[in-house]
Amino acid sequence: MTGARQIDIEATGRDATTAIQSAIDEISAHGGGRVSLLAGEHVAGGLILRGGVELNLGQGALLRPIPDYEAYRETTVRVIAEKSNRGMIVARDAENVRITGPGRIESGGEHFITGDDASVGTFVPAEFRPRVIVLEGCRNLVLDGFRVTGSPMWTLHLADCEDIVIRNVTIENDRRLPNTDGMVLDACRRVLVEDCAISTADDGICLKTSAGPDGKAIGTCEDVTVRRASVSSLSCALKLGTESFGDFNNIVFEDCRVSRSNRGLGLFSRDGGHMRNIRFSRIEVDCRETPDGFWGSGEALTVTVVDRRPERSAGAVENLLVEEITGRMEGAINLVCASPAGIRNVAFRAITLAQAPGPLGTGLRYDLRPTFADIAPSAESEGRANAWTRGADGRIVGLLDYPGGMPAIFLKGVGDLSARDVAVKRPAILPDGWNAKDIVEELT
Numbered sequence: 001m002t003g004a005r006q007i008d009i010e011a012t013g014r015d016a017t018t019a020i021q022s023a024i025d026e027i028s029a030h031g032g033g034r035v036s037l038l039a040g041e042h043v044a045g046g047l048i049l050r051g052g053v054e055l056n057l058g059q060g061a062l063l064r065p066i067p068d069y070e071a072y073r074e075t076t077v078r079v080i081a082e083k084s085n086r087g088m089i090v091a092r093d094a095e096n097v098r099i100t101g102p103g104r105i106e107s108g109g110e111h112f113i114t115g116d117d118a119s120v121g122t123f124v125p126a127e128f129r130p131r132v133i134v135l136e137g138c139r140n141l142v143l144d145g146f147r148v149t150g151s152p153m154w155t156l157h158l159a160d161c162e163d164i165v166i167r168n169v170t171i172e173n174d175r176r177l178p179n180t181d182g183m184v185l186d187a188c189r190r191v192l193v194e195d196c197a198i199s200t201a202d203d204g205i206c207l208k209t210s211a212g213p214d215g216k217a218i219g220t221c222e223d224v225t226v227r228r229a230s231v232s233s234l235s236c237a238l239k240l241g242t243e244s245f246g247d248f249n250n251i252v253f254e255d256c257r258v259s260r261s262n263r264g265l266g267l268f269s270r271d272g273g274h275m276r277n278i279r280f281s282r283i284e285v286d287c288r289e290t291p292d293g294f295w296g297s298g299e300a301l302t303v304t305v306v307d308r309r310p311e312r313s314a315g316a317v318e319n320l321l322v323e324e325i326t327g328r329m330e331g332a333i334n335l336v337c338a339s340p341a342g343i344r345n346v347a348f349r350a351i352t353l354a355q356a357p358g359p360l361g362t363g364l365r366y367d368l369r370p371t372f373a374d375i376a377p378s379a380e381s382e383g384r385a386n387a388w389t390r391g392a393d394g395r396i397v398g399l400l401d402y403p404g405g406m407p408a409i410f411l412k413g414v415g416d417l418s419a420r421d422v423a424v425k426r427p428a429i430l431p432d433g434w435n436a437k438d439i440v441e442e443l444t
Contacts (some may be wrong), residue, residue, distance in 0.1 A: 005033030007137040007181065011040025011061070020044055020134040028053050032096065037061040037103060046075030049091035049099075057103025057146050065089075067111035067152075069128045077134045079159045079186065079210050079218065082126060082179045085132030087157070089320055092123055094138050096231075099193045101145030101168070107132050109174055117224060120293020120388060122201070123176045139163050149173070151180045154267040155200070159186040159210065160219045166193045173200040182231070186210050187219030187246055191227040198390050199309030201294075204231035204261070205253075209246030209273050212294040217246030217273060225252045232260045236302070238283070240275055244315060254281040261287055263296040264329070267317055269305040270370065274315035285327035289358030292396050293388050295370075298331030300353055303346075305413070308372050316341040323349035332356030332406055333424075334366050337413030348419040355408055355424050357431045364406045364433040369398035403425060403442055405435035412442040 008024040009016065011097070020035065024047065032052025039060030045068075048053060057063060065088040072086035088107065088314070091097050095149045115124035129152040135141060136159045136215045147170040148155050155171050158164060166183070173180040182198035185191055198204045203224055212218045221240075231237040237258040240248050258264045265283035267275055280301075289298045296302055301322060305314045320343075332355070337343045380402040382390040402410055410426035411417065424438060 005030050006036060008036050008038055009042065009419045010038055013041045013411065015043050015066070016173070017047065021047055024048070024050055024053050024055070025354045033332065037063060045071035046086070047076060047087065047089045049094060049097050051094040052096050053097035054100060056100045057105070057376040059102055061103030063103065063105045065105070065107055067108035069130060071131045071240055073291070077136055078212060079136065080153055081131065081157070082129070084129055084131055084153050086130045088130050088134070091138050092134045093136070095262050096140045097135065097138055098142040099146060100142070100143070102145065104147040104149065105132060106149050107151045109152040109180065113177060114354065114374045115292065119289030121176065122178050122293050123174070123261045125178055130230065131155070131157050133157065134159070135161055137161065140236050141165070143169055145169070147172070150276070153179050154181045154184050156182070157184045157186060158188050162189045164188060164191040167195050169196045171198045171200060175199065177201050181206050184208055185224060186243070187217065187221055189222045190255045191224040193229065195228045197230045199232040202233065202235045202238040203239045204233040205229060206236070207248060207251060208241065208243040210243045210250065211245045211271070211304045220246045220249065221251070222249045223434040224250070225254070226256065227254050230248070231257045231258050234262050234290055236237040236263040236296065236373065237261045238264065238280070238361060239266045239268065240278065242270050244269050244271045244273040244275070245271045247315070248275040249277055249365055251278045252281070256283045258283065258285040258287070261285070262290045262294055263287060263299045263302050265301045265322070267303045267320070269314045269317055270308045272312050272315050275317045277319045280323070280325065280326045285329065287329040287331060288361045289330045289360040291360065292362055293397065296331070296367045298329050298358055299334055300325065300327070300329040301333045302333045303343060304368055306368055306371060307339045308370055310372070313374065314339040317343045318345055320346045321349070321422065322347070322351065325351045325353065327355055328354040330356055331363035332366070333409045335411050335414045336366065336368065338368060342415060343413060346414060346417045348422050350420070351422045353424050355426045357427065361433070365399045365401055366410060367399055371398045402435060403440060404437070405433050407435040407440040408438040410440050
């Protein structure tokens with residue numbers, strides 16, 4: 001920061017919301033500078049960051065947000081997610097904001113669990129949960145060097161922001177609590193994410209283009225590079241969608257490691273925005289089966305295009321390059337278009353994977369969730385909105401059997417696919433439920 005001012009805040013272990021907010025306001029009013037939380041425990045409700053302010057979590061500093069949704073009634077945000085319109089730390093239409101470490105935010109997610117749904121392998125979350133950090137309509141942002149644990153909901157959510165650097169951030173969430181996405185870049189432009197580590201139950205690093213209150217896209221997602229990330233996710237580790245009201249252009253994931261994850265790489269087009277010029281390069285994956293309550297199961301790569309709203313067609317996926325991918329999977333590679341929008345101009349280069357049987361058998365079906373049934377489940381349906389719904393036959397809606405069993409690569413509705421140096425090593429004796437063909441293309 002260029003401002004000369006700094007305010008140090010001693011740890012008291014008591015509610016320090018007023019003291020921290022007053023320091024942020026004072027620093028911003030005098031042209032910018034740093035508010036530093038010193039070693040020890042700092043308890044706070046909702047905090048609003050201002051332009052020109054760096055919130056520094058010093059060595060040994062622990063920021064412990066109050067575990068009560070009402071503590072954040074003054075830090076509401078415009079983009080609603082999973083019924084949440086609040087964040088623990090927010091900034092709105094601000095410039096030159098920084099959050100830095102090396103301290104930690106202990107977010108208290110365990111206080112937002114209301115039950116345990118063992119049938120699908122997840123906790124039952126509270127109806128209303130705050131996100132940890134939400135930055136909306138901001139420019140020139142730096143998030144660097146801090147650690148977040150136990151998020152109740154989405155951890156970092158940047159919406160309609162520009163010129164962003166996120167580096168050396170660590171996120172560790174409960175691996176059974178839904179909707180605890182690690183990092184959500186929502187209609188953001190000119191973004192660099194590097195050297196971050198994430199472990200969570202939901203998506204790891206997820207690019208979205210959400211809709212605002214008027215139902216229109218809040219913006220586009222463009223010129224984003226993610227490199228040297230280490231991600232462990234029980235949903236999709238490196239992902240575009242599912243919210244896809246605006247376009248995605250020029251997106252790169254490179255030199256990343258995906259471990260102990262459900263899905264590795266994913267594109268999920270649902271809401272009308274197009275996905276163009278997407279590249280995944282030099283990524284190691286370890287994809288394992290999960291219970292049916294989690295979307296997908298063991299897939300190294302999933303691309304699905306589905307019209308989930310009757311009034312709105314999904315957008316096309318075009319110009320996708322997937323290269324130098326190594327590792328293992330207990331599911332398959334899936335490219336499925338169930339919409340007129342299409343999947344076009346896909347290139348696979350230098351992909352070397354081992355396909356192994358999983359312990360659950362859930363990888364033997366491909367997954368088109370979320371569908372319309374997940375957005376608006378009927379009153380009679382068993383399940384949880386935007387997660388899973390059981391039909392009258394007892395099966396989860398959106399899970400479909402592969403024709404003839406699970407192949408290594410499954411294609412449906414894909415145009416212009418080229419492949420070079422692609423090898424999937426499968427067991428010499430194929431397990432029950434596996435397709436004898438390595439590649440299966442189902443005609444639409």
